Amino acid sequence: MLSVPYVVITVAAALRGFDPVLELAALNCGASRPRAFFTVVLPGIVPGVAAGAVFAFLASFDEATVAYFISGLEGKTLTRKFFEDIDYNLTPVIAAVSTVMVLLSLLLMGGVELLRRRGAS
16 A cells, blocks of 8 residues: 555656547557557556556565564565564575675666667667
């Protein structure tokens, strides 16, 4: 529930920039509503949907205390597992996961930069 505003705001901003005439043109050419959505609307708003997904993941991953109090004993979130392992069972696994997360972040930022440079030229 903490991540819903991030998704709503980013997708609404993407929809605001989308031209609804394109969807009407697809419907006018004989496409059904689902086909028009998946072939015309969704490709136009993918950046907003992707940004909302990233923001939602980061917001939910960052909230260790909320996850600690909301989750039950049988179902532990990844954030709660990390939090408990740091407190009660300090192993090199936490350092390894942190290293993988940093490397993945660097890889993603490098990929975005490459795509940005390729699109600019």
